[in-house]
Amino acid sequence: MISVVGFGSLLSEESARETVPALDNYRLVRVPGYRRVFDKVGVVFISRHGESPDSLELASCSTEADPSCEIIAAQFECSEADFLQLYEREHRYRWVEVETWHCQTGETTLGRMCTGYSDLDYRLNKCVTEEEYHRRVGQYYQGVLWRQDILPNPRYLGFCLQAAASQGAAVLDNFLDSSFTADGRALRDYLRQRPELMPAAPVNYSYR
Known part of the structure; x- marks a missing residue:
């Protein structure tokens, strides 16, 4: 079994079980030394959810090392086959x-968690050929994937906020205080400027 740590939409146990139906031992954990950051273009927003590749509201959630921060995340175990799909x-x-x-x-235990990358490393290490990159990214989006000028995708952000809120006020507060926009603003401050992005009703959204 492989232990997985999820920090965004996987904070919803329901969402996690939609993604990995056979997961085991779902629980909340603290991950010291990391923060969340919305700085990766969510290609799935373009390829499956109709967002314009020219929009600035394309960011999905990643993590980056920060010794002053700690995130509350979800952790669970899954089979090797299920992990390969994830x-x-x-x-x-x-x-x-x-x-x-x-x-x-x-x-204390160990788990595998997604974190930030770079466009060059992604092309060199995970897309062996230009054809593979085109299949995965280029046919939908031509720009840089990891950016400092993009903003959270509103619908996806709402889904993440609801996932955090489903675990209680302390988890939601941690999400707001340990998450940042790509240009470095605390998510709580960003939402004070954009209060309309706080979901008032459940968001029906599949990130897959």
């Missing part, structure tokens, strides 16, 4: 091994 879904991320702390028991 790996394919999250192909544009880099996977790292992180130490986690169980929110209830304090038990």
Whole structure:
């Protein structure tokens, strides 16, 4: 079994089980030394959800190392076969091994978590040929994938906020305080400027 750490939409256990139906031991954990950042172009927003590739509101959630920060995330175990499907879904991320702390028991363990990458490393290490890159990205989007000028995709952001809220106020507060826009603004401050992005009703959204 492989242990996976999810920090965005996977904070919803329902969403996690839609993605990995046979997952085991779903629980909340703390991941010290990381923060969330909305700085990766979500190609799926373009390819499956009708967003314009010219929009600035294309960012999905990633993570980056930050010794002053700590995120609350979800952790679960899955089979190698299920992990390979998840790996394919999250192909544009880099996977790292992180130490986690169980929110209830304090038990420490290790898990695999998606984190930031770069366009050059992605092309060199995960897309062997230009044809593969075109199949995965280029046919939908021609620009840079990892950017500092993009904003969270509103519908996806709403889904992530609801996923965090489904775990309680403390988890939602952590999401707001440990998440940042690509240009460095705290998500809580960004939402004060854009209050219309806070979902008032459940968001029906499939990230797959």
